[in-house]
Amino acid sequence: MFKRSFYYLWGSQTLSNTVDVLYIVALTTYVLKVTGSVVFATLVPFLRVASQLFSGLIAPLMISRYRLPFLLTLSQFGQFLLFVLLAGYLSPMFGGDELLPVYVLIVCISFLDGWTTPARNALVPRLVSDQALLKANGLIATTDQIVQFAGWAISGLLVATFGSFPVLVAVAVGYGFAMAITVLIEDPTEPKRRSLWDVRSGLALIPAVEVDEAGELNPAGISNPPSRWDTLKEGWVALWRSPRLRSLTLMDMTDMLGGSVWAGAFMLVFVNEVLLKDEQWWGYINASYFAGAVIGGILVVALVERLEKRIFPAMLLGMLGYAVLTVWFALNDFAPLTLLIVLVTGPFTELAAVSRRTLIQRSASPDLLPKVFSAQATLLNTVFGLSLLFMSGVAEWFGIVNMYLFAAAISMLAAGVGWLNRRAFASAESRNELSDAE
Structure with a gap:
């Protein structure tokens, strides 16, 4: 029913979602504390959604070239590095108090996060049998809601107790662990990886195909490599x-x-x-x-x-x-x-x-x-x-x-x-x- 890689995907995404809630609360609290402005604090979720929107537009170019587990790993690794930079900037040692670098890092983090949900949702039916698909989605939805339910309450307490900097350090560590788990995911629809650096999708080597009226790939379609516009x-x-x-x-x-x-x-x-x-x-x-x-x-x-x-x-x-x-x-x-x-x-x-x-x-x-x-x-x-x-x-x-x-x-x-x-x-x-x- 469930392949082992499903549990790796489930665990890594649950951990990522947990620390995601922590970072939103930590940054919103920090901006509100520094500026005292609700408008500037509201820019945190606004920039996040706007950046994810742009990321979603170009995500097909990445999806057509690389394996889905690699895209998840790349996203988490990039976010890990960016959170290290963000925590360092806001640390007592550096004492950064300008909001522009914070907003730029939020945009970059959210851009990397933009292809996470499409990749995860597309991986699930590859890692479970069709009969178990509804159950797998139910399990993921349940843990997502538990994270939201507990995360918002606990994150507020953590930020109030320790401040934004230690919480952001914890977020960076969380993304590091999530990335390590994601590396273990194997996509059964792709050729087996020859090494850790075998990241190109086997589908990228297949001649382009047309989408038929039912929305399915048509093997009898065009044989030339697809243009970027066709992929998008x-x-x-x-x-x-x-x-x-x-x-x-x-x-x-x-x-x-x-x-x-x-x-x-x-x-x-x-x-x-x-x-x-x-x-x-x-x-x-x-x-x-x-x-x-x-x-x-x-x-x-x-x-x-x-x-x-x-x-x-x-x-x-x-x-x-x-x-x-x-x-x-x-x-x-x-x-x-x-x-x-x-x-x-x-x-x-x-x-x-x-x-x-x-x-x-x-x-x-x-x-x-x-x-x-x-x-x-x-x-x-x-x-x-x-x-x-x-x-x-x-x-x-x-x-x-x-x-x-x-x-x-x-x-x-x-x-x-x-x-x-x-x-x-x-x-x-x-x-x-x-x-x-x-």
């Missing part, structure tokens, strides 16, 4: 031409448009204006949500055999359940009940997200999948950024409660998109039979 657009073409991938991406984008309402600023306004509580309750609600997400991931793993036969209905159920609970959340003003609503929201969110990811992984060939994930990540990052601005306007003009109701309607629309395109999911259970889905 291959994942985008697959998203458009494959009925299933197009439907899943449209659902993801629609859902992301409404999902931004759970960002910290919106939640804080809701807590203050509707629940009439202080920031402490904001923390309670966040903790309750992550706890629900962890429970959701565990349930997906526990019920994997039942869900496997009904993965498409399970995805729609998750999206509809999330939408209904968002309406209840918006209309409720009793704070303790809000904790319960948010807790129950977590399992529905995880059910929809894990099901969608599994369906995407089964909807493209192994060599095309990393480029599909890169293109989709670029789209979703763009939609999320635009959604933050759009939802800010909705909250300002129509009120915070109406903003959540509007977000719930968008989530219902996302489920409707899936239902209208159900024929794309009715056939072709294996990833290589997508050409029959129209």
Whole structure:
């Protein structure tokens, strides 16, 4: 079911995600302490997302040339070096207090991190059997949420106790260990490595192929080496031409448009204006949500055999359940009940997200999948950024409660998109039979 390399991937990515939370909290706290400005502190996540967006655009060029485990190793090694530089710059010995070098290093770190998620998601179906794919995604989603749940609470305590510099040193060490684990990953779809320096993908030596109408590679395609433009657009073409991938991406984008309402600023306004509580309750609600997400991931793993036969209905159920609970959340003003609503929201969110990811992984060939994930990540990052601005306007003009109701309607629309395109999911259970889905 699970190859040994899956456990290496799972462990290294869990460690990377853990120290990632530490570094975001440490740098945001540092910038806020130095400047006293929320705007400058907000630049930390903004620059991170912007750099990852650009990285995702050019990721196909790297993916077509190098093995996916090598790309993960390269990303972690580069981040390790950059965090050493960042920690050294902010150390008491050097005493750097200019923000420009900090922002430049954030951009570089985030750029390297931009191809990590597409590479990881594309590696998972290569390292587990198809029957175990849903379970593997559930396990990864559960640990991701545990990291988020515990990481944000513990990181704040660590930064408050020790300061930003020691935490950044710990982050650098964490990336070093993650890199050492990632080196052990073997991709079974690639020729066995002859040495540690055998990093070129075997796919880079194969003549270029065209993407057919189903989004699959067509061996009868062109025989000339692909241009850089052809490589960059291959994942985008697959998203458009494959009925299933197009439907899943449209659902993801629609859902992301409404999902931004759970960002910290919106939640804080809701807590203050509707629940009439202080920031402490904001923390309670966040903790309750992550706890629900962890429970959701565990349930997906526990019920994997039942869900496997009904993965498409399970995805729609998750999206509809999330939408209904968002309406209840918006209309409720009793704070303790809000904790319960948010807790129950977590399992529905995880059910929809894990099901969608599994369906995407089964909807493209192994060599095309990393480029599909890169293109989709670029789209979703763009939609999320635009959604933050759009939802800010909705909250300002129509009120915070109406903003959540509007977000719930968008989530219902996302489920409707899936239902209208159900024929794309009715056939072709294996990833290589997508050409029959129209």
